[in-house]
Amino acid sequence: MMDASERAARFAALHESGCFALPNAWDAxxxxxLAHAGAVAIATTSAGxxxxLGRRDYAITLAESLDNARIxxxxxxxxxxxxxxxxxxPSPEDCAMTVRAAAEAGLAGCTIEDTTRDPASPIHDFDHSVARIRAAVQAARAVGRPFVLTARSENFLNGRPDLDDTIRRLVAFAEAGADCLYAPFLPDMDAIAQVVAAVSPKPVNVLGGPRAGFVPMATLAAAGVRRVSAGGLITRAAYAxxxxxxxxxxxxxxxxLAGGPAGSEVSAAMRGEGD
Structure with a gap:
């Protein structure tokens, strides 16, 4: 099995050209x-x-998140x-500490959002958001191996469908040194194309596709998207x-109950057969 540095280098290289799928797992x-399905990398999902654990979204601790990552x-x-x-x-120091802990756990990268968890004011102020990402980037650079720091602007997930502000934030995050930029649930392909152009040549992650309706990955790739993740969508489908x-x-x-795959097929995936 590859060590953390080898995995991290492979993950960083995936962002250099083309477009790849980053499906999100929630347990071993x-x-x-997902590995059996052909994934080249995976991500965790905080919702998943x-x-x-039988909890609502955003009801886990950093320790629980990193324990899951190690699994x-x-x-x-x-x-x-x-x-x-x-x-x-909330502080830049908190973000830096989290990145350091993520790297120590063996992760190849992580995402940091600009959310506050306060329903009355769900997004951090612009300057504070940038300071948080800058601190996270500095911690990532001190790891001593590749570590892909993805900065997320959460406007469209928090009742603030402001594309101009979202792009302003992503551009500032890119200038602060973020390796990948991400704004979940952008409304349409035009918005995605605007984000890609604004932060170029930095890679952009898209959650599934535009909120107006998901499209083939080839369409996202043609728009310049480098990474497509699923967030909690696969977990939701499994639980549904x-x-x-x-x-x-x-x-x-x-x-x-008779419609599922044979137990032997699932067991083969668990043993890594056919990967």
Missing amino acids: GSARI IAWS LIAATDLPVSADLEDGFG HTLELGRAMVAGDLAK
């Missing part, structure tokens, strides 16, 4: 399934971790990047299917 089994790192030979929410604290089958069973419709 999902990590192995919380749901797997994913041990489960496969893939580079792993972590969704580290708002850096688990569990809910569907549970309701069917409770209602007596046992035939629906």
Whole structure:
């Protein structure tokens, strides 16, 4: 199994050209399934971790997030990047500490959001947001190996559909040294293209696709997107299917239980066969 430096170098290289998928796992089994599916790297999902613990989104600690990351790192030979929410604290020092802890856990990178977790004022002020990312970048550069620091602008997930402010923030994050830029749920392909152009040549991550309706990855690649992640979308689909089958069973419709893959196929994925 590759060490942290080798995985980190491979992850950084994936951002240099083309467009790659970064599916999000939430436990060892999902990590192995995604590796079996052909993923070249995986990310954690804070929502998925919380749901797997029977909690709402944003109800995990930094320690729990990093414990989960270590599980994913041990489960496969893939580079792993972590969704580290708002850096688990409001200050630049909190963000720097979180990045240092992420690197010590063996992660190849992480994301830091500009959210506050305060519903009344959900986004950090511009200058403070930039200071937080600058501190995170400085911590990443001190790691001594590649570490992809992704800076996220969360306007569109927090009732602030302001593309100009989102681009202003992403440009400032890029100038502060962020390696990859990310604004979840941009409204359409035109907005995605504007973000890509604004921060070029820095790579841009897109969550699934535009909110107006997901498109083929080839369309995102043609627009200059370098990375496409799933956030909690795969976890949501897995739990939705569990809910569907549970309701069917409770209602007596046992035939629906017969539609899944053979246990031997799942076991093969868990053993790494066919990867």
